[in-house]
Amino acid sequence: MTQFVQALLNGVSLAAVYALVAVGFVIIFKSTQVLNFAQPALLLLGALWVTHFATAVKLSFWVSLLIAVVLSAVTGVIVERTALRPMVGKPIFSVAIMTIGLNTVLTVFALGGLGIDIRPIGDPWGIKTVSIGPFTMAQHRVAAIVTAIVLVGAVMLFFKYSRMGLAMRAAAFDQEVALTQGVSVASVFALSWALSAVLAMFAGVFIGAGVGIDRTAAVTSLKALPVVIVGGLDSIGGALVGALIIGIVESLTSTYQPSLLPALGTGFAHVVPYLVMFVLLLVRPWGLFGTEEVERV
């Protein structure tokens, strides 16, 4: 029982990181109809900046985080302006392929700065843990959960209640008519990419917190794909539930599979999110919460 609850808790902390990436993916898809496969690169870049300012420039972690937020937002806007804007009106498939190329280019750039070694992120949590009764959790995992709740909650409130959030939902539904209400579609696109890049950056920070960051962080962030497939490409709430499902299934698998089903080998837990994704694609291709008419690539 203790082991089970511990596995659940670990699953939730995985989910926090996946949710940050997945919600960014959903925001961009909803407001610009772009499937952004460049999220892993944005995540690496974001983490790189935190590392750079916190460990090379030796600023405080919090100041570094703030600088990285600004730089990530700016990167998001620049990427949208230079790479995506010329693609407006092109088939969704071509644009998606383009973002894969973009991901490669940005990743090369990020890895150039990051180097080949594991780099500490300079976070204050390190390997410290918190214990409640028999359960133990790394402090950085608790921080990840809290941050994800706060950030995703803020994003949801922003969309529901703010004037710009209203405009973004309108543009997501019908760009042309949103334009005729005076909504600047250019700012909607820019803001979507900025938000998404910042969320990815935070995911990068928490992947790197405690253990440090290297190129494998990009692989971890790819699990946002099964998350959005499970939750639906166009639903933030869906992305959260998808993240919980994928995070918990993965964590349970890594806890129990090695002893119960050793034949499946080591590292099977990393494959499980994709298995869940395939099964879901077969039975409910628009995700658990997505809208039926959203097409798949």
Next chain:
Amino acid sequence: MSDERTPLLEFRNVNTYYGPVHVLKDVSLKIYPGEIVCLLGGNASGKSTTLKTILGMVIPASGQVLIDGHDVTKWTTSQRVEHGISMVPENRRLFKRMTVRENLEIGAYLRKDKENLEADMEQIFEMFPRVKERLNQKAGTLSGGEQQMVAVGRALMSRPKLLLMDEPSMGLAPILVAQSFEIIKQIHEAGTSVFVVEQNANMALSIADRGYVLQTGQLVLADTAANLLANPQMRQAYLGEVQ
């Protein structure tokens, strides 16, 4: 028509293309403050394109668009909305997943005087009591007639000087069509100029001061509504086929 007044809206030899397709051909027209003007024409004659050109959603290859005597040809859509143009689009096109209230709020997106919004909404409820009852419902769940009311309400929330209406009778039952035109008259009486695009020529001419007739992108007739109703060419081409 007194020609000394500055038109609220003017087209001077406007040519609009979609790629290689020449849609509006040398169109010149004027709408004066206080008028209801209709634009008649068959399918694909360029009526919606005319409205999109007014709002700057398509930019003419040549010619000028003027609002209040200012050349606005290079202005963005939001600048034109800020200058008092708003539109009820063809097929209403509500934001169906948002509530009725949110649809009205987005209509007021560029308004700076947020303190007056509630009062303006009240005026819309007076015109359309049904809208008030449906305020927190998703717009997509409304009937066609109710959606029409919300679409008109949304357009009015920007306090336009000129309201553009793209085929308000489309897809509505005859009784609702009559109501729709009643509403246009009311809006006009409250001081808003109206430019209404229609295929239902009889109905449109019955409320309009003047009308233009568009045929494959060219204006072929421009006259007072009364003259157009009496025009034999009109009767044959547009009025006979409509009930």
